[in-house]
Amino acid sequence: KTKEHYRKKYKDYFKTQQDCVNLLTINNIVVDETGVPFSKPDLIVNIQGENNKIVIDKSTHFHNGNKLIISINGSNCKVCIGRENIILGTNRITIGGDKNHRVNNVKVTVGNKNRFSNFRFSTVNSNSTLTIGNNCMFSVRVDLHNTDNHPIYDLNNSSNIINKVSDMKIGNSVWICEDVTILKNVSIPDGCIVGKFAVVSDQNLTKCNCVIAGNPAKVVKENIMWKTYDPAYISNLREDR
Numbered sequence: 001k002t003k004e005h006y007r008k009k010y011k012d013y014f015k016t017q018q019d020c021v022n023l024l025t026i027n028n029i030v031v032d033e034t035g036v037p038f039s040k041p042d043l044i045v046n047i048q049g050e051n052n053k054i055v056i057d058k059s060t061h062f063h064n065g066n067k068l069i070i071s072i073n074g075s076n077c078k079v080c081i082g083r084e085n086i087i088l089g090t091n092r093i094t095i096g097g098d099k100n101h102r103v104n105n106v107k108v109t110v111g112n113k114n115r116f117s118n119f120r121f122s123t124v125n126s127n128s129t130l131t132i133g134n135n136c137m138f139s140v141r142v143d144l145h146n147t148d149n150h151p152i153y154d155l156n157n158s159s160n161i162i163n164k165v166s167d168m169k170i171g172n173s174v175w176i177c178e179d180v181t182i183l184k185n186v187s188i189p190d191g192c193i194v195g196k197f198a199v200v201s202d203q204n205l206t207k208c209n210c211v212i213a214g215n216p217a218k219v220v221k222e223n224i225m226w227k228t229y230d231p232a233y234i235s236n237l238r239e240d241r
Contacts, residue, residue: 049075053079066091074106080107080108085116094120103123114132121146122145136172138176146165174188174194176194180200192208198214198217
């Protein structure tokens, strides 16, 4: 069977709305036999499960040759990407894992006017969320890892899992620099900068407009703001010259 055959047979799964492209769940067998029938070269979707939904605003821009790969191994999950986001490099959203890590009810919500470069998000935990605000800048090789992949127990109570996963949140106007790893249940407040090579595990970051850096990362400077561009920064005038 050709992909065109399945496109026609399952055309009700694919609906173009005025504001977004809406990809509904595809039958497992169809995905296995044809790759991903409703993908295009820069948007690759792999869904194994039921009742999943991907919503991408039409104004989100994929540069030529750059990709967004969305993999869902589970059911009742949703990925929603807002307006005027810019996709650079190869970016991945991975929900669930192998047959032992199929998840349920995971939600990824991306706001508006964000910029992504070789970004990666992953979780293998049901009932967890990732929320990204507006006007954020993600440099290359940023890893949002909202999972530990394996359980850790209280030694005195073997039924008590102590590394449960809940929600990860990136606020508005957050700049995340190169090679940053953000770990489970972490929230980055509005206006913050996360420095290069930082590993962020502190789940109690609350102050906005700070620089967060180091491994383990901590607040190293407060009361800052940033812009994507300023001619005065480029000209770099110095009094000693």
